[in-house]
Amino acid sequence: MTQLPSWAEWLVSSLIIIGALFALVGSIGLARLPDFMARLHAPTKSTTLGVGGVILGSIVYFSVSSTLSFHELLITIFLFLTAPISAHLLAKAGLHLELRRVENTRDLRGQPRQYSDEDD
Amino acid sequence: MLNKVLPAPFLSLFLLVFWLLLQNTISAGLLILGVILAILIPLYTNRGRDFPATIHRPFKVVEYFVLLLIDILISNLNIAAIILMPSRKIKPALIEYPLDIVGEVPITVLASTISLTPGTITAEIRRDGRALLIHALNVNDPEKLIESIKQRYEMRLKEIFKC
Numbered sequence: 001m002t003q004l005p006s007w008a009e010w011l012v013s014s015l016i017i018i019g020a021l022f023a024l025v026g027s028i029g030l031a032r033l034p035d036f037m038a039r040l041h042a043p044t045k046s047t048t049l050g051v052g053g054v055i056l057g058s059i060v061y062f063s064v065s066s067t068l069s070f071h072e073l074l075i076t077i078f079l080f081l082t083a084p085i086s087a088h089l090l091a092k093a094g095l096h097l098e099l100r101r102v103e104n105t106r107d108l109r110g111q112p113r114q115y116s117d118e119d120d
Numbered sequence: 121m122l123n124k125v126l127p128a129p130f131l132s133l134f135l136l137v138f139w140l141l142l143q144n145t146i147s148a149g150l151l152i153l154g155v156i157l158a159i160l161i162p163l164y165t166n167r168g169r170d171f172p173a174t175i176h177r178p179f180k181v182v183e184y185f186v187l188l189l190i191d192i193l194i195s196n197l198n199i200a201a202i203i204l205m206p207s208r209k210i211k212p213a214l215i216e217y218p219l220d221i222v223g224e225v226p227i228t229v230l231a232s233t234i235s236l237t238p239g240t241i242t243a244e245i246r247r248d249g250r251a252l253l254i255h256a257l258n259v260n261d262p263e264k265l266i267e268s269i270k271q272r273y274e275m276r277l278k279e280i281f282k283c
Contacts (some may be wrong), residue, residue, distance in 0.1 A: 070141055110216060
């Protein structure tokens with residue numbers, strides 16, 4: 001364990017705390033938003049920044065304490081590629097199973113059948 | 121000639137950067153091995169690519185990526201504010217988004233962008249492939265949302281892919 005200069009210590013700890021806060025907010029959202037589709041929004045968004053903050057902290061820590069380190073960025077790339085796809089699959093499943101939606105959801109589909117898998 | 125050796129220049133560049141990030145160091149040997157891999161892998165996998173997409177404006181891609189990063193940051197703050205709001209008065213909506221762009225890759229990029237940015241998730245594509253179904257978490261004016269997505273992302277993608 002190497003001793004970091006104090007500016008780096010402050011930077012790293014605040015980045016990790018910011019990341020952890022966003023992860024916490026995402027989890028709270030998962031628990032308290034009203035229906036399936038709304039719940040989907042919380043983890044897909046807030047976790048991106050949550051993980052991002054922790055990763056930035058890690059990059060700063062290892063770059064200052066030993067050599068320049070960027071391979072944490074790979075995690076971000078994977079996350080950006082996979083988060084929308086998993087969100088899309090979950091949303092699609094929720095749509096086709098016609099899960100209960102909160103009553104003030106406005107359905108603006110012109111022809112809902114155009115989005116279903118059923119045969120005509 | 122260049123097309124024969126590098127059928128997908130951006131994929132090659134991506135693989136090289138990826139390789140160097142994985143190794144987390146730069147040395148001559150690693151760089152040479154990376155270049156060899158970045159040339160061989162696209163040559164081998166090129167037969168399987170049935171989705172031709174050409175990037176016409178490489179610099180616009182960088183601009184698009186920076187814009188996306190900023191928007192993701194704002195989106196996170198927005199969602200956090202909605203979640204932590206004491207009342208639960210959100211106005212969700214299922215919105216039909218008419219597409220102007222064509223092609224599998226541009227539409228996929230646009231759909232992923234929508235899923236990553238402020239309170240919107242792409243749920244489904246219409247059977248004829250000309251519209252996306254978006255679930256928005258909290259929206260007052262659906263028309264304005266559609267307009268802003270068109271202005272911010274779709275126009276730029278149109279320029280990048282020329283479609």
